[in-house]
Amino acid sequence: MTLVNGQLSRPKTNLYRLGVGQPLVIGGTAQPFGDSGAGGQQADTPANFCAHMANIQTAFIAADQARFGGNPSPVPATGNNLFTFLAARLSASFTNLGCGAFGVRNTVTLTRDAQGAATAATFSLAPQTPSQPGTQTTQATPFPGVPPVVVIPIPSPWTPWTPWTSMGY
Numbered sequence: 563m564t565l566v567n568g569q570l571s572r573p574k575t576n577l578y579r580l581g582v583g584q585p586l587v588i589g590g591t592a593q594p595f596g597d598s599g600a601g602g603q604q605a606d607t608p609a610n611f612c613a614h615m616a617n618i619q620t621a622f623i624a625a626d627q628a629r630f631g632g633n634p635s636p637v638p639a640t641g642n643n644l645f646t647f648l649a650a651r652l653s654a655s656f657t658n659l660g661c662g663a664f665g666v667r668n669t670v671t672l673t674r675d676a677q678g679a680a681t682a683a684t685f686s687l688a689p690q691t692p693s694q695p696g697t698q699t700t701q702a703t704p705f706p707g708v709p710p711v712v713v714i715p716i717p718s719p720w721t722p723w724t725p726w727t728s729m730g731y
Contacts, residue, residue, distance in 0.1 A: 570608070609692030612661035615652070616690050620669040623648050624685045641680040646672075649683030665693030 564575040576586045623630065623645070630645035641647030653670035662668070667690060673682035 607692075608659070609664035609666070612656070612659060612664050612666045613690050613692050615655065615659075616661065616666050616669045619652050620685045621687060623652060623683075624687060639677065639679055642675070646680035646683055649685075650680040653683075666690050 564571055564578050566574055572587060579586060627645050630648060631643050633644040635641045635643050635647040637647060641650045649670050650672055653668055653672055656662075656666075656668045656670070667686065669686045669690075671684045671686075672680045675681050
């Protein structure tokens, strides 16, 4: 999504990140991206992004299967409930981002109905690191010494933070 002529584009990546409330990245397209903000990601490469996505999102969705499974899907053609929808989107993101090229395995196994909607999902929770030669890697867990699954209860009703609401718009 942030490629130009099939190559990573720092300006396009930064435009996207601005639109979703993330800090700008530093580093060129041949270098690891890193957040320009304090405490940012110091070795954020496409390979590491894939490993983090596989490790962190898989654990999050698996840990909250009961909660997500009891809610309707936002797109029933993708998944028959919120859990299967999230699992299907994670699996599709893995494929769409080409994560297999970095030696990272798709952690999601889906069961689909005749129309192609996910009806069940299982996960592999084995931690992964990218293995593409020449790729800088980091430990693919959110915080060293902290178990990869941290469940934080979210009060109901949950309201997402949006940057414009804190500015009085």
